[in-house]
Amino acid sequence: MHNPPAATTIVKGEVADSLLPSDDFNDCTLNLHRADKLVPDYTMAIGVDAVDQDTIQQGQPLQIAGLNFYSRQQTGTNDEHETSPCVVYLPQSDGYALYLQVEPPIDPVDGAMHVCDVAVAYLKATAERWRTPPTRAEHRTDPALDLAAADPCAATGILTALGGGRVAHADLHQCLYASPRQSTDGTGAGAPLKMVDVRYELDSPDTLTGDDDATYKQAAIAGMPVAQHDSHSATQGCLTLFRIGSVSVTIDENSSEPPWVQIVEVTAPTCALSSQAAAAVISTVR
Known part of the structure; x- marks a missing residue:
């Protein structure tokens, strides 16, 4: 589902640091950082979760490449930059949803993109992967888990x-x-x-x-x-x-x-x- 080259193109000045599964196999996180800093910058997690209709309906409808997404971001900023992640859901027919969660930089540069703008741009760049997501039986991880x-x-x-x-x-x-x-x-x-x-x-x-x-x-x-x-x-x-x-x-x-x-x-x-x-x-x- 992830496309590191697309992510680094969207967030200019960033390089891919790592691509790791979670300990419960439910999501995979792409960590990015600026070449001049060692601390993580944007992080993008793609995963699967059980999501009820109330959660979906509280989101902002968002159509990308004919797919009906719903985005959510809690209000969270300090005096200089936003601190809350942006989560975008793509509901599935079985009560679960695919999601993309973008975390903001810890120490952003001036003019850093808003996390929901990053999420939308990344979804547009990877829309076909969301249209036909791989199943567990396809063993798409490399190496296979x-x-x-x-x-x-x-x-x-x-x-x-x-x-x-x-x-x-x-x-x-x-x-x-x-x-x-x-x-x-x-x-x-x-x-x-x-x-x-x-x-x-x-x-x-x-x-x-x-x-x-x-x-x-x-x-x-x-x-x-x-x-x-x-x-x-x-x-x-x-x-x-x-x-x-x-x-x-x-x-x-x-x-x-x-x-x-x-x-x-x-x-x-x-x-x-x-x-x-x-x-x-x-x-x-x-």
Whole structure:
């Protein structure tokens, strides 16, 4: 979706600094900076989010290349320049929307473009990409991020372990699996007996070894090395973590932090169920 050369042409004097996915794979941010400064200048994030009709209707209608966008900017300025981002939505038919969010420079030069003007110019330059946006299954990231294209609700084996139930996307890369409801009055109403939470994310590989507050047990499930932590708590349950693929993402070249990797998190009430659920997920993403 991004086009760095087009962005640098619009914001004259800027150079592309980095193009990075978010830790939940929901957006990708292009960072720009002026050649004479090390601090970020404009940033442009393109992503997908669940957006209700009220949010859309509060926006300013904006038609670009025959596409119906809606722009929003909260009032935010200091004595010298604007401080609030401009967000432009393109609603989709499934309750989600593609969006472009442009953040203003921290220390703008005189005559810097308004963020919404930058957003409109960038959308005009990339309109065809918005008309036919790529799908997750197309693996358009380079290098390919397996989890970005995977569906966390595809592990139907988890429902087998739960004895049936239901599935719901809590986010694009998070899925909640719930066992059948416990009926207390014959109607089937009541709280779910068991819940399994599956999340796909980018994070530091250090996540797989635990921290000072938690001891992670190293094991293997379906031939996959995993880390597991039992909180012995009814509310926090048992967490199983494992890495997918060999791709790593350098978040900050000037940081000593290791590059981030693709990690699956599976949380369930017990480690036995967490292990069963992890095995079901592994069969869909390996």
